[in-house]
Amino acid sequence: MHELSIATALVEQVERAMQQESASRVTKVNVRVGTLSGVDKEALEMAFPLASEDGCCSTADLVVELVQARIECNACGKASEPESLFFACEYCGAVDVNVISGRELMLQSLEIQDNE
Numbered sequence: 521m522h523e524l525s526i527a528t529a530l531v532e533q534v535e536r537a538m539q540q541e542s543a544s545r546v547t548k549v550n551v552r553v554g555t556l557s558g559v560d561k562e563a564l565e566m567a568f569p570l571a572s573e574d575g576c577c578s579t580a581d582l583v584v585e586l587v588q589a590r591i592e593c594n595a596c597g598k599a600s601e602p603e604s605l606f607f608a609c610e611y612c613g614a615v616d617v618n619v620i621s622g623r624e625l626m627l628q629s630l631e632i633q634d635n636e
């Protein structure tokens with residue numbers, strides 16, 4: 521399962537961040553996932569507790585924020601949000617476009633509890 525390896529990498533990233541912060545417990549993990557990243561939101565949410573095992577993320581909630589794909593047209597310069605994977609400018613129909621978002625797969629923020 522593709523999402524399990526992504527979840528494992530995410531857990532490792534969280535654990536490193538927690539070491540840096542000297543935090544003992546993470547309560548919430550916020551990630552941003554672009555609709556073009558190829559990652560399935562539900563599958564990632566299911567994989568996260570599996571990847572956490574008994575580690576510091578095992579009691580954390582994973583919150584996935586989906587990032588809509590956005591393209592910028594090289595012909596007319598307008599940005600639009602394509603509905604399909606065949607990108608074309610919704611204003612002028614040009615296919616000469618740049619993808620400006622939607623490929624994200626990143627750890628956005630953590631909510632942690634400090635050691636008491």
Ligand SMILES: [Zn+2]
Pocket residue numbers: 593594595596597598609610611612613614
């Ligand atoms: Zn255009």
